[in-house]
Amino acid sequence: MIRGPYVRPVGRYSWWLSQPRYIRYMLREVSAAFIGAYILMLIVGLLRLSQGPAAYESYLTAVLSSAGVAFGLITFVFAVYHSLTWFRVTPKAMPLRMRGKAVPPAIIVGAHWLGWAVASLLILLWVAV
Amino acid sequence: MRETIHQLEVLRYDPETDTAPHFQTYAVTCQEDWVVLDAINYVKENLDRTLSYRWSCHMAVCGSCGMVVNGEPVLSCHAFVRDYPEKIRVEPLANFPIERDLVVAIDDFVEKLTSVKPYIISAEERPVESGENLQSPEQLAVFKQYADCINCLLCYSACPQYALNDSFIGPAALALAHRYNLDSRDEGRSARADVVASNPGIWECSFVGACSEVCPKDVDPAAAIQQTKIASTVDYFMRFLMPWRKQ
Numbered sequence: 001m002i003r004g005p006y007v008r009p010v011g012r013y014s015w016w017l018s019q020p021r022y023i024r025y026m027l028r029e030v031s032a033a034f035i036g037a038y039i040l041m042l043i044v045g046l047l048r049l050s051q052g053p054a055a056y057e058s059y060l061t062a063v064l065s066s067a068g069v070a071f072g073l074i075t076f077v078f079a080v081y082h083s084l085t086w087f088r089v090t091p092k093a094m095p096l097r098m099r100g101k102a103v104p105p106a107i108i109v110g111a112h113w114l115g116w117a118v119a120s121l122l123i124l125l126w127v128a129v
Numbered sequence: 130m131r132e133t134i135h136q137l138e139v140l141r142y143d144p145e146t147d148t149a150p151h152f153q154t155y156a157v158t159c160q161e162d163w164v165v166l167d168a169i170n171y172v173k174e175n176l177d178r179t180l181s182y183r184w185s186c187h188m189a190v191c192g193s194c195g196m197v198v199n200g201e202p203v204l205s206c207h208a209f210v211r212d213y214p215e216k217i218r219v220e221p222l223a224n225f226p227i228e229r230d231l232v233v234a235i236d237d238f239v240e241k242l243t244s245v246k247p248y249i250i251s252a253e254e255r256p257v258e259s260g261e262n263l264q265s266p267e268q269l270a271v272f273k274q275y276a277d278c279i280n281c282l283l284c285y286s287a288c289p290q291y292a293l294n295d296s297f298i299g300p301a302a303l304a305l306a307h308r309y310n311l312d313s314r315d316e317g318r319s320a321r322a323d324v325v326a327s328n329p330g331i332w333e334c335s336f337v338g339a340c341s342e343v344c345p346k347d348v349d350p351a352a353a354i355q356q357t358k359i360a361s362t363v364d365y366f367m368r369f370l371m372p373w374r375k376q
Binding site: 002003004005006007008010012015016018019021022025029089091092093094095097100101102 | 142144145147149150200223224226227228234267270271289292293335336337338339341342349351352355356358359
């Protein structure tokens with residue numbers, strides 16, 4: 001018998017378009033870039049604040065411009081998607097066992113959502129006070 | 130019993146005559162309770178005896194009949210024809226070289242599986258006189274899920290990381306390494322770490338999670354790999370914090 005295994009080519013840049021699950025994965029990964037850019041924007045805001053009221057005013061004008069608001073909204077959607085997908089996989093990365101039994105994944109995911117809600121509430125209260 | 134006619138598009142490749150694979154279509158009258166493997170067996174027995182493919186148990190245990198059906202890696206004995214449209218496209222598992230028709234060369238996987246030492250390792254040799262190496266049901270439950278792997282390689286077919294990166298150890302082998310690392314009778318974690326905790330091991334995994342989605346046995350290799358990443362990170366920092374601690 002003659003052996004001549006055939007290796008099928010894989011698109012180095014297009015592979016992720018071949019299946020919906022790969023596209024969802026790429027969206028999850030790219031969400032980090034938007035969140036990173038948003039953090040960069042906040043750091044620039046701090047820098048502008050240190051340069052005086054006029055500099056900060058112009059920064060605020062840029063952030064509140066239609067382009068700035070659009071960027072904020074897109075980042076918000078990606079941040080929610082990022083958190084959603086991350087919370088969903090926490091039972092895989094951090095499975096818990098109590099008294100010899102596996103803790104149901106829904107409880108682990110729920111605990112993360114609860115932690116997120118409590119943290120958000122505390123930050124809101126802290127900002128309000 | 131209800132019968133339906135399906136167009137079975139099968140990827141064919143003969144290393145002796147072909148330079149590249151091509152599709153060949155067979156019209157197959159299928160019974161309602163047929164799985165894709167039954168349709169392929171019908172082709173082999175009645176239409177084309179040259180078709181090559183692997184199968185054995187016909188009950189999702191042996192892991193031989195993995196194929197890509199309409200773009201999704203499945204066990205062909207576990208995929209009912211009635212759940213597919215009229216056209217059913219059958220290809221060999223992706224990410225492996227095609228040996229002939231639906232048969233792929235799995236040498237790379239076997240080599241990688243061997244490299245993670247998928248067996249119980251004891252620090253000292255246990256003489257037969259010492260009796261059974263006992264384990265409680267609770268200790269078994271910790272790793273049972275990862276021991277259900279049947280090496281069908283659907284996870285490798287679904288993994289884009291393995292598709293792009295030849296050196297990646299891959300989902301099933303890493304899940305099996307995790308299975309032995311979690312076993313209360315095993316003391317081989319550090320012996321496996323060279324391969325498992327290396328770059329081509331767990332760190333090449335970017336957690337696409339496709340492996341777990343296609344796994345017919347709910348082994349969840351993606352979970353095994355993420356847990357190994359956490360354990361290996363803890364090991365790394367413990368080496369600095371508590372250098373006297375045994376690995």
